[in-house]
Amino acid sequence: MSNIYVNDFPILQKTMNGKRLVYLDNGATTQKPLSVINAVQEYYAAFNANPHRGAYELSVKATQIYEDAREKARKFLGAKKTSEIIFTKNATESLNLLAYSYGMTFINPGDEIVISIAEHHSNIVPWQQVAKAKGATLQYLYVNEAGILTDEEIEKKISTKTKIVAVTQVSNVLGIINPIEKIVRKAHSVGAVVIVDGAQSVPHFAVDVRALDVDFLVFSGHKMLAPMGVGVLYGKEHLLDKMPPFLSGGDMIEYVWEQDTSFAPLPAKFEAGTQNVGGVLGLSAAIDYIEKVGFSNIEQIEEDLIHYAIPKLQQLPFITLYGCNDLSKKTGVISFNVEDIHPHDVSSILDADGVAIRAGHHCAHPLMQYLGVNATCRASFYFYNTREDVDALIHALGRVRGVLGYGS
Amino acid sequence: MDLSEIYTEIIAEHNKSKRNKKQMENPTVVLKGRNPSCGDEIELALKVEKGIIQDASFTGVGCAISQASTSMMIDLVRGQTIEKAQILIDTFLGMIKREITEEDQLEILDEAVALQNISNMPARVKCAVLSWHTLESAITTEKENK
Numbered sequence: 001m002s003n004i005y006v007n008d009f010p011i012l013q014k015t016m017n018g019k020r021l022v023y024l025d026n027g028a029t030t031q032k033p034l035s036v037i038n039a040v041q042e043y044y045a046a047f048n049a050n051p052h053r054g055a056y057e058l059s060v061k062a063t064q065i066y067e068d069a070r071e072k073a074r075k076f077l078g079a080k081k082t083s084e085i086i087f088t089k090n091a092t093e094s095l096n097l098l099a100y101s102y103g104m105t106f107i108n109p110g111d112e113i114v115i116s117i118a119e120h121h122s123n124i125v126p127w128q129q130v131a132k133a134k135g136a137t138l139q140y141l142y143v144n145e146a147g148i149l150t151d152e153e154i155e156k157k158i159s160t161k162t163k164i165v166a167v168t169q170v171s172n173v174l175g176i177i178n179p180i181e182k183i184v185r186k187a188h189s190v191g192a193v194v195i196v197d198g199a200q201s202v203p204h205f206a207v208d209v210r211a212l213d214v215d216f217l218v219f220s221g222h223k224m225l226a227p228m229g230v231g232v233l234y235g236k237e238h239l240l241d242k243m244p245p246f247l248s249g250g251d252m253i254e255y256v257w258e259q260d261t262s263f264a265p266l267p268a269k270f271e272a273g274t275q276n277v278g279g280v281l282g283l284s285a286a287i288d289y290i291e292k293v294g295f296s297n298i299e300q301i302e303e304d305l306i307h308y309a310i311p312k313l314q315q316l317p318f319i320t321l322y323g324c325n326d327l328s329k330k331t332g333v334i335s336f337n338v339e340d341i342h343p344h345d346v347s348s349i350l351d352a353d354g355v356a357i358r359a360g361h362h363c364a365h366p367l368m369q370y371l372g373v374n375a376t377c378r379a380s381f382y383f384y385n386t387r388e389d390v391d392a393l394i395h396a397l398g399r400v401r402g403v404l405g406y407g408s
Numbered sequence: 409m410d411l412s413e414i415y416t417e418i419i420a421e422h423n424k425s426k427r428n429k430k431q432m433e434n435p436t437v438v439l440k441g442r443n444p445s446c447g448d449e450i451e452l453a454l455k456v457e458k459g460i461i462q463d464a465s466f467t468g469v470g471c472a473i474s475q476a477s478t479s480m481m482i483d484l485v486r487g488q489t490i491e492k493a494q495i496l497i498d499t500f501l502g503m504i505k506r507e508i509t510e511e512d513q514l515e516i517l518d519e520a521v522a523l524q525n526i527s528n529m530p531a532r533v534k535c536a537v538l539s540w541h542t543l544e545s546a547i548t549t550e551k552e553n554k
Contacts, residue, residue, distance in 0.1 A: 341472070342448075342469075342470060342471035342472060342475075343471075344446055344448075344473075344532070344535065345415075345471045345473070348411075348414070348529070348531070348532060349415070352411045360445070360446045360447060361447040365447065368447065374469045375446060375447055375448075403411055403420075404415055404420045404472055405420035405421070405424065406424075
């Protein structure tokens, strides 16, 4: 079964170790279509100047490109105003901005910050820093054996002490979709704000920040076809307005005196220094490409791939799967282990067949400790993957144990 | 990449063997080695008496490369003086960094020469050297304790 999108991705035409590249590490970063690569190249070939500064044609054009991309991101997320869209380096920087600006300002001793056990380190470590600095407590929402966040857990952990709930919409290890609506309802009922890490969701299904009523949402461009080095922070205007700047310097000011500064209004207040305009244009082209493919199509392709892959993996007696009980609450992410074989060896052996998967702790040490595993293998799909890619994975897995002298 | 050059029989054997993987009673020095990029962790135990490594063993989890490398290292240093162990460490790390390539210089590494091809796999070098760096730290600790 071929896939019409593969031809748009130059890197997917390459061979790896003499084999066709089977790229199954989309949870880490996706490949880039030619339209995105061309958009970045065109920016530097035809439009490069520092936006918001020069009163000359080229700078005006660069400004327009940058602000048009902001409008595109606003529509993409269903935000109310463009001033609610802040460009950052990636989801990690967006989360740090929130921790240092919102957290350090509005968290007080005795307050609780609630996160889930299935967070990426980028949504754990900044909150540990805030909790330590402010004398607050970091509370965890634990998932059940199937990897699901239950209503009881949400009811139990989010209380009147809770000031911030920061959760991922989709686990980067298990691919399980969290019940954001329920979390938002509970958090808002106790007066807490909700921060959603959309790094693993925004690339894979339609996310509407107003329909979800989340207070903040972050994502990385590079996990959704865009170049590395560009990310987004969405925040409700009245919240962003009352937050102090995170980074300060050029372009985020209104006026600077010797001893004081007045800050620019949103969104410039949070965009100090020259921004990654080429990257932002790449993100804009990535959104165009994703909208052309369509989220219903993307979801259908990923759903087909996991429904095709999981039964095949279950037929291999030496495979243990994690978080694969309920495929209706899952994106195209499969975590597994091969009996007796460490994930890094699995990954090296698959690499010899051109199959690229992630192996290790996936920047989620606490979840690994909670699952009682040291590391897992992870295959993560995107819409350009095919059933042939799954077949290549299954075929390569068949020889892993033999290479290390174990029987099949 | 030819897998048989990396996952040789000798590496597969050491990976499976539990000969050197066990708790030690009354060690003189115990040290943890961590590989933060993969989360792997080993604990190396030594019994050093009068400057001689009387016994060595390890526990912990890791990939075949790190487990085999640790097991081979223990075979090599057991019964050796700490000075000889340091020479073995320098030779092994030199081999992985491709600074030592002469066969006669590498001879003292015996079976551990099987890990020479890891130098062609940058992603896995850390796995091979983890226990050797841990041993070097353990020897330093041991010397400081004296």
